[in-house]
Amino acid sequence: MGNHSFQLLTIFAFMWFSFVVTNEHSRDVVQCIDSERQALLEFKEGFQIPSGHLSSWVTEEDCCKWRGVKCNNVTGHVLALDLHSSDSSELLQGQLRESLLDLPFLSYLDLSQNDFHRTRIPDFIGSLSSLKYLNLSNANFNGIIPDYIGNLTRLQSLDLSRNNFALRVNNLDWLSRLPTLQVLDLGGVDLSSAFNWLDAINMLPSLVELHLFSCQLHNLPLSFSSLNFTSLQVFDLSYNDLSSMIPNWLFDISHTLMYLNLTRCQLQGSISNAFVNFTSLVVLDFSYNYLSGSIPYNFGNMTSLSVLDISFNYLQGPIPTGLGLIQQLQQHHFKQSPLCELRLSYNKLSGPLETILPQLSQLVVLEVAANRLEGLISEAQLQNFSSLRVLDLSDNSMILNFSSNWTPAFQLETIGLSSCKMGSQFPQWLQSQKNIQRLDLSHADVSGTVPSWFWNLSPSMEFLDLSDNRLSGELPDLSSRTSMLLLDLSYNEFFGRLPHFPPKLESLVLDGNKFSGPISPICEMMNELNALSYLHLSGNTLSGQLPDCWSYAQNLLSLALRSNNFSGELPPSLRNCTTWFGESLENLQVLYLASNMFEGNIPWQLCNLKYIMMIDLSSHLISGRIPRCINNFLVMAKREADCAYCYYVHSAFAKEEERKMMWLGSHPDGYEYPMVMDFSSNKLTGEIPRELTELIGLAELNLSNNNLTGTIPCDIGSMKALYSLDLSRNQLSHIIPPSISDLIRLELLDLSNNNLSGKVPSTNSSSEFMHDVNSFMGNPNLCGPPLVKNCSTYESFSDTECSSHQKLENHTQGIQEEVRHGFEEMPSFYISAAIGFVTGFWGFWATLAFNKSWRHAYFCFLGNIGDKTYVLVLITIARLQWKFQREQASV
Numbered sequence: 001m002g003n004h005s006f007q008l009l010t011i012f013a014f015m016w017f018s019f020v021v022t023n024e025h026s027r028d029v030v031q032c033i034d035s036e037r038q039a040l041l042e043f044k045e046g047f048q049i050p051s052g053h054l055s056s057w058v059t060e061e062d063c064c065k066w067r068g069v070k071c072n073n074v075t076g077h078v079l080a081l082d083l084h085s086s087d088s089s090e091l092l093q094g095q096l097r098e099s100l101l102d103l104p105f106l107s108y109l110d111l112s113q114n115d116f117h118r119t120r121i122p123d124f125i126g127s128l129s130s131l132k133y134l135n136l137s138n139a140n141f142n143g144i145i146p147d148y149i150g151n152l153t154r155l156q157s158l159d160l161s162r163n164n165f166a167l168r169v170n171n172l173d174w175l176s177r178l179p180t181l182q183v184l185d186l187g188g189v190d191l192s193s194a195f196n197w198l199d200a201i202n203m204l205p206s207l208v209e210l211h212l213f214s215c216q217l218h219n220l221p222l223s224f225s226s227l228n229f230t231s232l233q234v235f236d237l238s239y240n241d242l243s244s245m246i247p248n249w250l251f252d253i254s255h256t257l258m259y260l261n262l263t264r265c266q267l268q269g270s271i272s273n274a275f276v277n278f279t280s281l282v283v284l285d286f287s288y289n290y291l292s293g294s295i296p297y298n299f300g301n302m303t304s305l306s307v308l309d310i311s312f313n314y315l316q317g318p319i320p321t322g323l324g325l326i327q328q329l330q331q332h333h334f335k336q337s338p339l340c341e342l343r344l345s346y347n348k349l350s351g352p353l354e355t356i357l358p359q360l361s362q363l364v365v366l367e368v369a370a371n372r373l374e375g376l377i378s379e380a381q382l383q384n385f386s387s388l389r390v391l392d393l394s395d396n397s398m399i400l401n402f403s404s405n406w407t408p409a410f411q412l413e414t415i416g417l418s419s420c421k422m423g424s425q426f427p428q429w430l431q432s433q434k435n436i437q438r439l440d441l442s443h444a445d446v447s448g449t450v451p452s453w454f455w456n457l458s459p460s461m462e463f464l465d466l467s468d469n470r471l472s473g474e475l476p477d478l479s480s481r482t483s484m485l486l487l488d489l490s491y492n493e494f495f496g497r498l499p500h501f502p503p504k505l506e507s508l509v510l511d512g513n514k515f516s517g518p519i520s521p522i523c524e525m526m527n528e529l530n531a532l533s534y535l536h537l538s539g540n541t542l543s544g545q546l547p548d549c550w551s552y553a554q555n556l557l558s559l560a561l562r563s564n565n566f567s568g569e570l571p572p573s574l575r576n577c578t579t580w581f582g583e584s585l586e587n588l589q590v591l592y593l594a595s596n597m598f599e600g601n602i603p604w605q606l607c608n609l610k611y612i613m614m615i616d617l618s619s620h621l622i623s624g625r626i627p628r629c630i631n632n633f634l635v636m637a638k639r640e641a642d643c644a645y646c647y648y649v650h651s652a653f654a655k656e657e658e659r660k661m662m663w664l665g666s667h668p669d670g671y672e673y674p675m676v677m678d679f680s681s682n683k684l685t686g687e688i689p690r691e692l693t694e695l696i697g698l699a700e701l702n703l704s705n706n707n708l709t710g711t712i713p714c715d716i717g718s719m720k721a722l723y724s725l726d727l728s729r730n731q732l733s734h735i736i737p738p739s740i741s742d743l744i745r746l747e748l749l750d751l752s753n754n755n756l757s758g759k760v761p762s763t764n765s766s767s768e769f770m771h772d773v774n775s776f777m778g779n780p781n782l783c784g785p786p787l788v789k790n791c792s793t794y795e796s797f798s799d800t801e802c803s804s805h806q807k808l809e810n811h812t813q814g815i816q817e818e819v820r821h822g823f824e825e826m827p828s829f830y831i832s833a834a835i836g837f838v839t840g841f842w843g844f845w846a847t848l849a850f851n852k853s854w855r856h857a858y859f860c861f862l863g864n865i866g867d868k869t870y871v872l873v874l875i876t877i878a879r880l881q882w883k884f885q886r887e888q889a890s891v
Helices: 006-026 034-044 098-102 123-127 147-151 173-177 197-201 248-253 273-277 297-301 322-332 428-432 452-456 520-525 604-608 628-632 651-664 690-694 738-742 804-825 828-839 842-850 852-890
Strands: 069-071 078-082 108-110 133-135 157-159 183-185 209-211 234-236 259-261 283-285 290-293 307-309 314-317 341-343 348-352 365-367 372-378 390-392 397-401 414-416 438-440 447-449 463-465 470-474 486-488 493-497 507-509 514-517 534-536 541-544 558-560 565-569 590-592 597-601 614-616 621-624 676-678 700-702 724-726 748-750 755-759 781-783
Touching: 034 078, 034 098, 098 123, 123 147, 147 173, 173 197, 273 297, 297 322, 428 452, 604 628, 628 690
Parallel strands: 078 108, 108 133, 133 157, 157 183, 183 209, 209 234, 234 259, 259 283, 283 307, 290 314, 307 341, 314 348, 341 365, 348 372, 365 390, 372 397, 390 414, 414 438, 438 463, 447 470, 463 486, 470 493, 486 507, 493 514, 507 534, 514 541, 534 558, 541 565, 558 590, 565 597, 590 614, 597 621, 614 676, 676 700, 700 724, 724 748, 755 781
Antiparallel strands: 069 078
């Protein structure tokens, strides 16, 4: 049905047909008016015309024959102008010209799907007094919608939707001046300031279609004293934070309403039994809300219902058998559109499914995943489902009893059987399914070798998930599977070398198998057009150095290579003395490289990963200091919360949630995965940089089992999101900062086996971790509860503030680190400019500019010069330190 009712489609199709027919009959009789031809040519001048789009708009031709122009067959006046772009190659770009006002009989204007460069909708639009149809949707307009549109008193259809969420209104009072309006689409327009939006809509008695999706609406009255728009057939309020019950006044239009969409509206409460009165309803969508209670039994009385979607709610109880009555009644009344889509996934529905299946045999879509359904599904119960295209029974307690030689009557496009009990053998009936686009057999306890026919089953396969089974075998060459976007074979027993993979692959998850050898096939898949976003190869026996192919990994968001046998430096140096961390992978959100054999220092380029949310470099041979520039992790520091990449996806923490998101193409509302940093079990030295405490969004921090020295940063208490902090098995000294008691979310704390001293900070009763003696063991100079050592008989320590010694060390460390990294990070332009001005050998620098190998060698040489200069700078640091100490003493 789409977003428009059948009635209005017929009306406007007839209008357009009339324009076409009259124009065809008039071509040999009446030509367009000269003044209107000139007006159109002036209008054309406002655009950067793409090739061919308005090529027919030339003076020599009758303007009634121009593309998109329709005229009256008697008078020759221009009646309609349809310049919507059907594809990007025909996009009109520019601005609207006032010459449109010289088309006095213009009643139809469609400029949708063009680009008006974020200009405002001009006020003169309100002077096109003959307009009955106005469509400026998806045209890149910006700013406030002019109230002058209310002057178009003949308007029957107005569409200003999908303008990149850049349009807004102060109020909708101007709608009251449009008494004949039948279609109103303001989808994506900011209506947050229009507090009276529903009152304004109520002034439109002729309204048939109303689209207000994603309009930032927050107030929804539950009742109305008098409802005027009682002719409404299409009502879309989806993607608004209404946070209310289902409004009662909806039932006043139950006899006319055909399409009702309230998905993602934060709806609460139960579904009323009064929906029995919606006898004309064809589409009902309440998905992604907070509805509770049971599905009303009398839903079966909605005899016109074709699509029912109430997935992603909190509904419970059995699926009412009344739903099956819909199709019976439809057949009895000779309805042409039976119930064809039933989407009930992600609720708490229970009971057997097989009792209702025979009554739903005309379904095209059956989705009941992630409920508490049970029972035995046999091939006999599905034998009449010849129209079925989508079947998702995942994550229930169902047993599937299909014989090996069964040939279903349907050809499925989506198959979801995750966690279903179907026997240990690979399901042979799948061999009959030639149109599969999405297949999920994860957690199904299937074992054995995957049959060879399976890998060539469906050329249209896009999503394949066989994870968490006991499947085995070597993978064939998969490069010919050009449609595949997601491949998840994780936690099985596949072995051998990695094969060639599909070129369009976006997500590759092979964790927990027995793959061996290099990952060179991954590099072969990567090129300038690759779309790989998720690469998870953890828990295999892959080996060798990471190859030099990451310059093409611009789309990579999650990289997990932990628990393999990779070796070499972290990361390996490339030929141009740069690294792939933070340069090629600057959009990375997740980096898991734990438990390999990398060595070397943590490169400062790591700090360029501003969108990183999970990073695990644990269990290596990494040495050196933690870079102070680590506070450049903008998402962890909550300094870029609206970044385009922050969608919190990672399989190691939420395998199931990721599978659901990739499967459904969306993500459950309100779910965020924790931000994690794990550098444990390495050979890191130096102090914990104070800048680390700026990562206030960090939930888990693990620096344990290193050689870190110095103090715990004084302002550790500013990391309010921490619920796990492990600094154990280092050489940290001095007091525990009192601010650590401010970490009220902390559930795990381990400061054991260090050289900490003084009194364990006092705390309130909610901070239970401070009462666990294991958190502080192995620090002989610590005292106070929960330790047995009494501070009254021990050396006195400050427990009210960090000592001046700590502040001095942090300050000095900061200066030294900034100087050291200053030389590392200094752009090559400034170095070359300085040398150039001193020596004057411009010819030498010109040679470097065109000879890559010379430039490489010379810049590495400059690094040695920086080291020598560093010694001189240390003298200046010592003087600054002495001066700082004197200032502290005077204070």
